Amino acid sequence: xxxxxxxxxxxxxxxxxxxxxxxxxxxxxxxxxxxxxxxxxxxxxxxxxxxxxxxxxxxxxxxxxxxxxxxxxxxxxxxxxxxxxxxxxxxxxxxxxxxxxxxxxxxxxxxxxxxxxxxxxxxxxxxxxxxxxxxxxxxxxxxxxxxxxxxxxxxxxxxxxxxxxxxxxxxxxxxxxxxxxxxxxxxxxxxxxxxxxxxxxxxxxxxxxxxxxxxxxxxxxxxxxxxxxxxxxxxxxxxxxxxxxxxxxxx
Amino acid sequence: xxxxxxxxxxxxxxxxxxxxxxxxxxxxxxxxxxxxxxxxxxxxxxxxxxxxxxxxxxxxxxxxxxxxxxxxxxxxxxxxxxxxxxxxxxxxxxxxxxxxxxxxxxxxxxxxxxxxxxxxxxxxxxxxxxxxxxxxxxxxxxxxxxxxxxxxxxxxxxxxxxxxxxxxxxxxxxxxxxxxxxxxxxxxxxxxxxxxxxxxxxxxxxxxxxxxxxxxxxxxxxxxxxxxxxxxxxxxxxxxxxxxxxxxxxx
Numbered sequence: 001x002x003x004x005x006x007x008x009x010x011x012x013x014x015x016x017x018x019x020x021x022x023x024x025x026x027x028x029x030x031x032x033x034x035x036x037x038x039x040x041x042x043x044x045x046x047x048x049x050x051x052x053x054x055x056x057x058x059x060x061x062x063x064x065x066x067x068x069x070x071x072x073x074x075x076x077x078x079x080x081x082x083x084x085x086x087x088x089x090x091x092x093x094x095x096x097x098x099x100x101x102x103x104x105x106x107x108x109x110x111x112x113x114x115x116x117x118x119x120x121x122x123x124x125x126x127x128x129x130x131x132x133x134x135x136x137x138x139x140x141x142x143x144x145x146x147x148x149x150x151x152x153x154x155x156x157x158x159x160x161x162x163x164x165x166x167x168x169x170x171x172x173x174x175x176x177x178x179x180x181x182x183x184x185x186x187x188x189x190x191x192x193x194x195x196x197x198x199x200x201x202x203x204x205x206x207x208x209x210x211x212x213x214x215x216x217x218x219x220x221x222x223x224x225x226x227x228x229x230x231x232x233x234x235x236x237x238x239x240x241x242x243x244x245x246x247x248x249x250x251x
Numbered sequence: 252x253x254x255x256x257x258x259x260x261x262x263x264x265x266x267x268x269x270x271x272x273x274x275x276x277x278x279x280x281x282x283x284x285x286x287x288x289x290x291x292x293x294x295x296x297x298x299x300x301x302x303x304x305x306x307x308x309x310x311x312x313x314x315x316x317x318x319x320x321x322x323x324x325x326x327x328x329x330x331x332x333x334x335x336x337x338x339x340x341x342x343x344x345x346x347x348x349x350x351x352x353x354x355x356x357x358x359x360x361x362x363x364x365x366x367x368x369x370x371x372x373x374x375x376x377x378x379x380x381x382x383x384x385x386x387x388x389x390x391x392x393x394x395x396x397x398x399x400x401x402x403x404x405x406x407x408x409x410x411x412x413x414x415x416x417x418x419x420x421x422x423x424x425x426x427x428x429x430x431x432x433x434x435x436x437x438x439x440x441x442x443x444x445x446x447x448x449x450x451x452x453x454x455x456x457x458x459x460x461x462x463x464x465x466x467x468x469x470x471x472x473x474x475x476x477x478x479x480x481x482x483x484x485x486x487x488x489x490x491x492x493x494x495x496x497x498x499x500x501x502x
Contacts (some may be wrong), residue, residue, distance in 0.1 A: 094345075098488075101480075101481055101482065101485050102481075102485070102489070135482075136480050136481070136482070137480045229352075229387050229388045230352055230353075230387070231352065231387070234349050234352050234353070234488065234492075237349075237485065237488045237489060237492070238353070238488060238489065238491075238492030238493075238495075238496075239492075240489075241485075241488070241489030241490075241492055241493060242489075242492060242493060242496055245489075245493055
């Protein structure tokens with residue numbers, strides 16, 4: 001299929017209504033994509049499904065769009081969260097992009113003892129998530145929280161949600177603990193569990209006190225992805241891909 | 252572990268021998284990493300394992316390195332290949348980096364009917380692979396072939412190697428064929444298969460004639476990763492991650 005432009009809007013979408021677009025979205029459709037009156041594109045807002053919009057008129061500062069056919073109904077997303085330690089700019093953008101493609105409902109940047117950076121531009125990450133959702137046919141945009149300290153997140157965790165912890169330090173070749181932990185991998189998940197979260201540590205792994213705390217929590221399950229040492233963004237992508245594959249095969 | 256510098260060298264490595272480094276590697280160790288006489292770093296060449304090297308002397312145009320302890324024996328890699336359509340620069344670099352981290356033995360850029368670019372800088376891709384291997388504790392560097400036309404690659408394929416084809420066009424929501432194809436997913440691989448290859452199509456999917464050809468080949472197995480539309484680099488990462496996980500759990 002020749003791909004139609006898809007636009008996420010923070011507005012109600014009802015068949016037959018009209019919608020006004022301004023500023024960034026107007027600029028994108030008019031100046032970047034060169035759409036004219038009569039052109040059609042796709043609209044979604046994360047809750048009403050996806051609609052075909054047609055440009056009714058085009059002014060200097062606004063565009064009026066007719067909400068025509070509904071092309072997709074809203075379907076529930078998987079309820080998977082991703083907790084990750086902020087990393088350098090290209091890596092964090094990559095995590096947000098891939099997590100969006102792979103259906104993550106909520107992204108939680110967490111500050112750990114070995115996190116190198118505590119500057120997270122949440123606005124920029126949101127923009128990355130919107131763009132990725134527009135490009136991957138997703139009907140929602142993941143919720144991105146402000147950075148929080150890992151131990152505080154753990155203290156207020158709802159234990160009904162399992163937390164799958166990827167401790168990269170386990171994956172270093174020859175580590176006996178790693179070999180043992182590998183057995184308790186993602187594949188042991190046979191039940192139809194409604195919600196999960198995946199936690200990816202920073203490059204240096206978790207601190208001893210964090211590991212001690214994690215090992216005491218009943219909702220935590222340690223996982224590892226084989227014998228390889230993976231970068232945080234690779235680990236996140238593979239873990240989410242595996243989670244999806246295992247869940248979706250059951251649906 | 253504080254990570255030691257790792258260097259891939261295209262030279263023999265034998266305990267007790269001395270090794271001379273020049274040009275790019277000399278510059279990297281001396282000027283970028285600021286190593287001095289007596290400093291230690293790690294060396295591997297893809298076949299002899301990994302050794303600890305110590306700088307014996309340092310001249311303007313060369314560095315002499317003493318090959319001391321062997322720190323790791325060479326272990327056989329998985330024999331998994333990745334065939335992918337060249338994509339834009341950041342994407343292709345990403346594929347090479349992630350494929351290296353995930354243990355791919357051979358990377359084959361293939362030109363398909365819908366491939367948008369046929370310019371592949373193999374030297375740059377090799378440099379990316381070396382850098383990724385140095386950073387991920389891998390003992391080998393994947394072999395990257397020059398770009399070849401997909402149909403020609405298929406014509407001379409050794410049928411003993413299964414080719415797992417990810418047709419992204421299958422993954423578009425609502426496609427009945429896609430839903431059916433999903434059943435024959437990676438997870439059906441129960442036997443201990445010694446070698447496989449994964450083929451990721453270009454953004455626009457495969458052409459009708461390519462699909463017709465692929466469907467006639469006994470060594471081809473179509474796979475898809477659930478209902479999502481993934482970018483080529485995401486699809487490659489997830490497919491390799493899954494393949495590893497399924498293989499390594501059996502080891």
